[in-house]
Amino acid sequence: MSPAGRSRKDRLPLFRDYPQLATRLPHVSLADVPTPVEKMEAVGAAIGLAGLYIKRDDLSGELYGGNKVRKLEFLFGKIMGTRAKEVITFGFAGSNHALATAIYARQLGLKCSSLLMSQVNAHYVRQNLLASHHYGARLCHYPNLALLSLATGGQLLRSWIRHGALPRLIPAGGSCPLGILGYVNAALELRDQIARNDLPEPDLIYVPLGSMGTAAGLMIGLKAAGMKTRVLPVRVIEEQMASPKRMLRLIRQTVALLATLDPSFPPLTFSDEELCIRNDCIGEGYAQFTAEGVKAADLMKREAGIPMNGAYSAKAFAALVGDAAAGVLTGKRVLFWNTYNSRDLSAVAAGTDYRTLPGGFHRYFEDEVQPLDKGQGSRKGTP
Numbered sequence: 001m002s003p004a005g006r007s008r009k010d011r012l013p014l015f016r017d018y019p020q021l022a023t024r025l026p027h028v029s030l031a032d033v034p035t036p037v038e039k040m041e042a043v044g045a046a047i048g049l050a051g052l053y054i055k056r057d058d059l060s061g062e063l064y065g066g067n068k069v070r071k072l073e074f075l076f077g078k079i080m081g082t083r084a085k086e087v088i089t090f091g092f093a094g095s096n097h098a099l100a101t102a103i104y105a106r107q108l109g110l111k112c113s114s115l116l117m118s119q120v121n122a123h124y125v126r127q128n129l130l131a132s133h134h135y136g137a138r139l140c141h142y143p144n145l146a147l148l149s150l151a152t153g154g155q156l157l158r159s160w161i162r163h164g165a166l167p168r169l170i171p172a173g174g175s176c177p178l179g180i181l182g183y184v185n186a187a188l189e190l191r192d193q194i195a196r197n198d199l200p201e202p203d204l205i206y207v208p209l210g211s212m213g214t215a216a217g218l219m220i221g222l223k224a225a226g227m228k229t230r231v232l233p234v235r236v237i238e239e240q241m242a243s244p245k246r247m248l249r250l251i252r253q254t255v256a257l258l259a260t261l262d263p264s265f266p267p268l269t270f271s272d273e274e275l276c277i278r279n280d281c282i283g284e285g286y287a288q289f290t291a292e293g294v295k296a297a298d299l300m301k302r303e304a305g306i307p308m309n310g311a312y313s314a315k316a317f318a319a320l321v322g323d324a325a326a327g328v329l330t331g332k333r334v335l336f337w338n339t340y341n342s343r344d345l346s347a348v349a350a351g352t353d354y355r356t357l358p359g360g361f362h363r364y365f366e367d368e369v370q371p372l373d374k375g376q377g378s379r380k381g382t383p
């Protein structure tokens, strides 16, 4: 990353295409971009799909990659322009977003609190909690959203009384219009890679759908770039959190933000049919691994050495593998957008004793992990 997160706006196609955005949008550089695109020869051969490519957003950050870094560049950009010293963010106990926020907040000299809700146990949950703690996040555990919301109010009030200042809130997954700009930019980055012949224009992009920012940003950016590529968001969270209606609202808000800041941004509209969300890969529920996901993750690890996450990327990749087996991808060029970090955090996790975490989190280390979890997403030797 650039020194102390200073912005290098010239590197972002979004700012090159829409120069007014560059003057109006604060930004800090955290990501190693452009992330590579690679042809997946061995994986493609294994699933009978010659035109398979991968976008390596797992390498998007030196300390921690994955799909949160691009969003945080814009979210922290705004926060760094204020006098705020602390951020609060939200998620489930094993949130990759909360970990990314903790790591990059520290890099920027900000305090970070993560208010986290309970979830089904997995190895990656343990690793993320230990790493967040290591990177200085204050972790708080709540059994449900109602209690988390109450606690957020309490924390804001306490900060106001104690310091006369409010911490900045970063929404779950970083998926507000400002954060989504990171993925509008990512789609334009892909366009430039196609123009450089790094890959042919894909027919389809498979991506996991959680807080929806990644897929929403890609759809906006691809359309703004005049590309025909379709995004296939694979829902990995319950429908009340990720529905076409909610996604359309996020897309409209993001397009409105862009058009307000730079009137030359096209007034894009999206039909319901364009938001073709895949609903058949979530299995039993959020973060509950599926047999298809585990198998797809094993294949990716064996043939390409890339770790997957049973809650997110493994389910999206399983959708792709299933579609290839069903023959619906024959002759198509398909891009798998890899959203899960592949930087090795095992040493960080191994050096942290879980008993130093708040008591509410100990159960993730003392209870069994779910039966299908064989340590996916964590490295050998991590808890």
Ligand SMILES: Cc1ncc(COP(=O)(O)O)c(C=O)c1O
Pocket: 066, 067, 095, 096, 097, 173, 175, 208, 209, 210, 211, 212, 213, 214, 215, 309, 312, 313, 339, 340, 341
């Ligand atoms: C590894 C990974 N992939 C995909 C997603 C989903 O992205 P989004 O929340 O932008 O829909 C997440 C969200 O937390 C994630 O952690």
